[in-house]
Every structure is written in C-alpha cells, then in structure tokens.
C-alpha cells in the first residue's frame with residue numbers, strides 16, 4: 284500500500300484521497316495544513332490518517348508517507364515540489380505543475396539529479412479511457428481539419444472578484460486565471476491529440492485582478508487551427524468537436540469526457556464511449572500507483588517521462604498563450620531573476 288501525504292485541504296484533495304482509496308492502492312497517512320485544526324478536520328475523516336502537521340519542513344522531514352499530493356494555490360507548487368523531491372518523496376502535483384517554463388526547466392533538472400524520485404502532473408482527464416478513445420479516433424482520421432474545444436464554467440470565486448476581492452485562483456500573485464486553470468485541460472487535449480502547435484494567439488478578457496476571466500485561444504498547426512473557448516466567469520454547454528474530412532469526432536465536454544461519438548458524415552454515428560469511474564480522479568490515481576509500485580522497471584520510468592514530456596509542452600504553450608495576452612505572474616519575475624543569477628554564476 285502506497286502511503287500518501289497531502290498539502291492543501293480544499294475539496295479537490297478530498298476528491299483525490301477518495302479516488303486514491305477507491306483504487307485500493309493508496310492510504311492517506313499524513314496531512315499538512317497551515318493550521319493543525321484544519322489538518323485534523325481534514326484527516327480525521329479518513330481512518331488511516333495518523334500524522335498531522337502545520338509546519339512544512341516537519342511534514343517532509345518526519346512524515347512517513349512515500350508520495351505527496353500537492354493541491355495548494357498554483358504559485359506554491361514549484362517550491363513545494365522541490366522540497367518534496369529533496370526529501371525523497373514522490374510527487375503528484377495538481378495542474379498546472381509550474382507557473383512558467385523557467386520553473387519547469389528547474390524542476391526537470393532537479394528530477395534528473397534524483398532519478399529515483401517520480402513526479403506526475405495531475406492532468407486527470409488524460410488518464411481516462413474516453414480521452415484515449417478520442418486519441419484513437421483522431422489517429423483513424425485520414426485528415427484533420429481542425430477542432431473547437433470548450434471549457435467554460437462559472438467559478439463561485441468569481442463572485443469575490445465582482446465584490447472587489449482577489450481570490451487565489453483569480454490572482455496573478457498566485458498564478459491564477461482562466462488559461463492557467465481550465466486552459467490546462469484544453470491544451471492537454473490539443474497537444475496529446477495533435478502535437479505541439481507551431482504558434483498560438485490568445486484573445487483574453489482581462490479582469491480587474493490582472494488575469495484572464497475568459498478568452499478564445501487559437502493554436503495554429505501547419506494545416507489547421509484548434510480553437511479553445513475557455514472561461515471562469517460564464518457557463519457554456521458546448522460540446523467539443525474535431526473535424527476530419529466529412530467525419531466529426533464529438534465529445535460531450537472537452538475536459539470531462541463521458542460521451543465520445545464518431546460521426547461519419549453520412550448519417551452514421553459510432554459511440555466510442557467507455558464507462559468510467561464516477562470520481563474523475565480514479566484513473567490517474569490508479570495509473571500513478573501502478574507506476575510507483577513498479578518503480579524499478581524501465582517501462583514505469585518511461586511512462587513517467589512520457590507524461591512529464593507532455594507536462595513540459597503544455598507548460599510552454601500556456602506560457603505562450605499568456606504572453607500573447609500580456610498576462611504576467613509574480614512567479615515569472617522571480618523565476619527569471621533566479622535563472623539569470625544561475626547563468627551569471
């Protein structure tokens with residue numbers, strides 16, 4: 284049984300711990316929160332929890348867990364991942380793993396120095412069967428002529444923005460905003476299904492806080508474009524579509540894929556959907572556990588590296604999209620300065 288420690292006590296962590304327990308391969312043992320009260324409030328719901336920390340150094344030094352699941356605000360992921368790797372803990376870090384390519388590069392370098400420590404970006408949908416059903420259907424097309432993908436969901440925290448506040452997920456100090464949040468799902472879709480785009484544009488609606496509330500991104504490929512429609516301040520119910528010649532691959536949702544249909548353009552539809560677990564994090568929890576339980580094999584290392592390679596590409600495209608819309612994070616400045624210092628020394 285893999286022993287799990289967690290950072291961040293919001294609902295997403297509970298969903299991940301439930302998913303991890305559902306696989307029968309993990310057990311939550313250790314909880315970090317900024318307050319011991321909250322650590323207990325979270326951890327006491329699970330009988331397996333025995334360690335509670337409100338100090339991050341103690342959590343990593345004394346915690347008996349093998350793997351940490353990091354679900355803190357985006358801007359904290361990088362330092363917490365580094366600390367975990369240096370403590371010899373495997374890492375499942377929520378998307379987006381890093382704020383920018385400077386952080387990503389440093390993280391990959393650190394992982395190379397610690398090849399026995401594994402890190403996964405928790406891009407949950409990529410591990411689900413319906414995501415792979417789309418990938419297979421794309422491969423079966425003779426030609427791809429484009430795609431339109433949507434992830435637009437009103438965030439309850441947008442109410443706070445309207446009230447003049449700056450919640451983490453809408454804050455440039457915490458590497459928030461729409462493209463850095465829901466955009467991750469759509470950029471993963473595009474990169475895994477079609478490869479790296481040759482260039483990108485992002486037409487964003489910038490909020491008072493300085494990050495994007497919604498926007499239309501276009502990923503340009505040599506022979507077609509992929510349009511991403513994303514928002515955290517409106518709800519959209521548009522399905523996702525990928526265009527072949529006459530064929531269309533239709534999915535009920537581009538980030539939460541439950542129904543995938545191949546329409547041949549001649550009146551025939553083939554349902555490609557696979558029944559998935561109700562908890563959308565079960566697939567990733569399962570696959571990460573399988574890799575970690577088989578750590579010494581070449582296959583396991585290869586899978587981790589393949590997933591990391593996607594994470595690096597997604598990180599790069601997210602940064603390009605932000606640059607296109609002139610969206611700047613505090614973490615960009617910090618990381619750039621550190622890189623410049625390292626180059627000088």
Ligand SMILES: NC(=O)c1ccc[n+]([C@@H]2O[C@H](COP(=O)([O-])OP(=O)(O)OC[C@H]3O[C@@H](n4cnc5c(N)ncnc54)[C@H](OP(=O)(O)O)[C@@H]3O)[C@@H](O)[C@H]2O)c1
Pocket residue numbers: 290291292293294295315316317318321322353354355356357359377378379405407451452464
């Ligand atoms: N995969 C998915 O489906 C999915 C869904 C939602 C979110 N996420 C990801 O999960 C991560 C967390 O998102 P969230 O919306 O839960 O974030 P959040 O509410 O802003 O923060 C998450 C946790 O981090 C701690 N925290 C909050 N503010 C902090 C601060 N200023 N300094 C240090 N710690 C702080 C809190 O835990 P304590 O009070 O216990 O310290 C909090 O519960 C993000 O990376 C997000 O992208 C993924």
